[in-house]
Amino acid sequence: MEVKTSLLDNMIGVGDMVLLEPLSEDSFLGNLKKRFDHSEIYTYIGSVVISMNPYRSLPIYTPEKVEEYRNRNFYELSPHIYALADEAYRSLRDQDKDQCILITGESGAGKTEASKLVMSYVAAVCGKGHEVNKVKEQLLQSNPVLEAFGNAKTVRNDNSSRFGKYMDIEFDFKGDPLGGVISNYLLEKSRVVKQPRGERNFHVFYQLLSGASDDTLRKLKLDRDFSKYNYLSLDSAAVSGLDDAANFRTVRNAMQIVGFMEDEVQSVLELVAAVLKLGNIEFKPESRCNGTDESRVKDKNDLKEMCELLGIEQSVLERAFSYRTVEAKMEKVSTTLNVAQAYYARDALAKNLYSRLFSWLVTRINESIQAQTKARHKVMGVLDIYGFEIFEDNSFEQFIINYCNEKLQQIFIELTLREEQEEYVREGIEWTNIEYFNNAIICDLIENNQNGILAMLDEECLRPGTVTDETFLDKLNTICADHQHFESRLNKNSKFLNDHSLPHNCFRIQHYAGKVLYRVEGFVDKNNDLLYRDLSQAMYKANHSLIKQLFPEGNPAKVNLKRPLTAGFQFRASVGTLMRNLQTKNPNYIRCIKPNDKKASHIFTDSLVRHQVRYLGLMENVRVRRAGYAFRQPYEPCLERYKMLCKRTWPHWKGPAREGVEVLMADLQIPTEEISYGRSKIFIRNPRTLFFLEEKRKQCLQDLATLIQKIYRGWKCRTHFLLMKKSQIVVAAWYRRYAQQKKYRNIKSATTMVQSYTRGWQARKLLRELKHQKRCEEAVTTIAAFWHGTQARLELRRLKQEVRNKHAVTVIWAYWQGTKVRREYRKFFRANAGKKIYDFTIQRIIQKYFLGLKSSMPSMSPIDRKWPARPYGFLDGVHTELRKIFHHWRCKKYRDQFTEEKKAVYEEKLEASEIFKDKKALYPNSVSQPFKGDYLEISKNPKYQKLNSAVDEKVLLADVVNKINRANGKGTPRIFLLTKKNFVLADQKTGQVKASIPLPDVTSVSVSTQKDGFFALKLKEGSASAVKGDFLLSSEHLIEIITKLHRIGATAADREKLKVDISDEFLVQFKQDKVCVKFIQSSPKNGNSISCKRKNNRLLEVSVPTSP
Ligand SMILES: Nc1ncnc2c1ncn2[C@@H]1O[C@H](COP(=O)(O)OP(=O)(O)OP(=O)(O)O)[C@@H](O)[C@H]1O
């Protein structure tokens, strides 16, 4: 059974304002608020839908909802935009009436969202199939593309439509979509070059920069950073809840679905990039000889990149920014542009480029979505035009937008009244007129051909002589002075002379939606929409297919000296066409209301909504609707709904529905003046009557519900019982079957088991018998074999015994013969054989010894102590001698390898051992260190070249030593050079010679017994070198230095051998003083370093840490 619900069921507040009782502005608002608070955003005024913007997503647009509203009557369900869409679609399909859906409301009220909901609903309920789905998809996907290029964030709406859109969706006779046509109205192009504070440029710019791949951006010569572009406002570049990058992908995808080719998409993106680049071109003044300033492009990089993108010759565009050519009849005059004019030209070009691109996009989308057949079709138009706008600063754009809204309001007034009136006439019911505010007077103020504001603006723009915004305002002041909806300070009307809210450069219009103050600045320019011909010609010359198409007037072959049509004129004409178009269609209204100014959910600002309710004329709308009859309904659904209130109509009425309703109303004693019977509908004058009917129905429904429940419960129990009974039989049958099956399976398996046991037992018994038989046969064979074996062995033994006996006889015979011969020859053998055997044996042993020695010789290393063991005691002397000889021989071989230098080194090492071994603790460390001598590589290092040349002898040792300061015991690094004749101390950094001492003057060296590197060079008393005293030095290579010094002394014939004192306390002569240098051992601290300190005048203490 189909469950029928109604708009009157579960109603929150009143679903249809016509039923509001009592009707006042407050109750109207109260009802809206109550519904809004319960997330009921749609409310009807008759067939008009009021839509409150919820500013949050509600779960009321699901596919289930679409199904719920599909093919249902308008008042059958609670108010919803789907009900309106369904109604419009069905009357288009079934009654062949073209429809239009007019969505109005101020900016941010939800018009665009509503239009999309209507389109998606229609797409969901209309026919299906591959082709149809493609058309639907293309129609729906045109939205994201147009929104990207035509919508922007404003202070009122994050996705505000900055153009008007009217879309005709075309259907065939079955109601399947065939295609569509989009018309666009006046894009707000001034936004391209400048945006008010808190607003953004069109979405596409941000989407491109955020969403395009690095590669695409490189191709478009763009940078991801918004701040690089003058045309992009930065204070609100990122909008919360808007994902530009994701939207870019959506737009690209949508363009593909709509049918844009890859190269077309690329061209579009190039144009967008070019607009951004254009904004970065800046100008500077350049003085000319005649004293005027001429503009020049400041930094040509952006210009160059833009020209490369669009295939324009840079010089042509650059010239167009500096000169302007004016053609008049046969003459051509070229004037220079100053910087301000160049900026004006640049912005005009950017605006034109973008707005023409936008129009091209619309045309291109239309090409894709246009119906493929010429067959007659039905049309549903959806109008989503910019909402009424009142800003702080209103300009030409707002004037145009508000004019359009004025016209829509007018069409609303006209068509609502006409529709209402027509219905009464159609149904044969009397109609009385209702007063309402008709805004035709305002429309006339704006569009009147003689003295309308737009006409005057055009007149002013075309007038020769100086034309400014002020002259235009003057004109308005004179011509519109008496108009009751026009206000201006300079008006003759003294009323406004002292009105300070009305500045001198403004005029104010009392629109149907409120007063709006317009600033005249820019009106003339924007209306003229002038683009210098040089620029359009430069664009036409571009080597870029799309640009060429956008600037056809730049074609020099088609020079048109007529002025182009003004923006106002074009808009007025297109609005006129739109209005004519709308009037031929059946209108459906969606009146959008904005609940608050904060874009926030759940906030209902009373004053704001009240204002909208007022200017939208909603109260009048209700009144008009109620002046006639508050409620109407076709007879069939009415009878269906209330038939339970009368015994004669319940449960079925056999006759015509109208008679049934009449019987019903008479039975309920409804006064006759309360109701009228039309041709197809019943009209109820007062909402109270309807509520009375509803109340009665509710009571009756409760009784009916009890009855239905009673019957249902009885039916349910009976059915349940029967079902249980039937089920029990089935279950029992199944169970018995199951039990028998189980029993059968058991018996079967037991039988199989018994069978198998019996068979096994029989088989085993047979096997046993067979085995016994076989074993008996084998035993016989074995016994025979054993018997034969025994016989064979006995025979063999006898034969062996026989052979052995024979052999014994032969052996005994041979022994006996031998004994006989030996006895005979014994005396000859004893005389010679002994010595020969002895010599032979010794010879063999020695031979074996030498061969053994040869194979086990030790290595050639002189320090190898191995030697083979002696094999026989009598070879002891030889063995030792041979070992010595071998050792001497390998030592000689070893020495033969030595070069002279190596020999010298070893001699030095030997000498060092003689001097220091077991005397100085530092010595063992030096054994493994080679004596390198020249540590500084003095001859190779260019730094020491000077020093090298200062000593004429060969340098035996060069190293850095520390010269110990006599005063404080601190060391200063010095280069120490030793030659055969002297030693030199030089500065480490500069290489400057500090002291050069002949070696004969050095008498002795003193060092400690410990691990330190300190040594004192004592000089011959009275020698020239000894003036400053002895040297106390320290070096890492102490052992080497002293050994070398010692060797030189030993080899020189002219002097004594150098004395080396090794003691922990020695005296050093410093100038006149003798200082004792004392070495003490200290526990290791401060990083194991040796420290030298002057203790007093006579003592220098060196503490050497004990090695761990
Ligand atoms: N039915 C809805 N459900 C959820 N959110 C909505 C609904 N209608 C509108 N909105 C929200 O309000 C915002 C503004 O709506 P919309 O863009 O449709 O306003 P508009 O009337 O077209 O304004 P304009 O005249 O500036 O174009 C939307 O971006 C959306 O966030």
Ligand SMILES: [Mg+2]
């Ligand atoms: Mg919009």
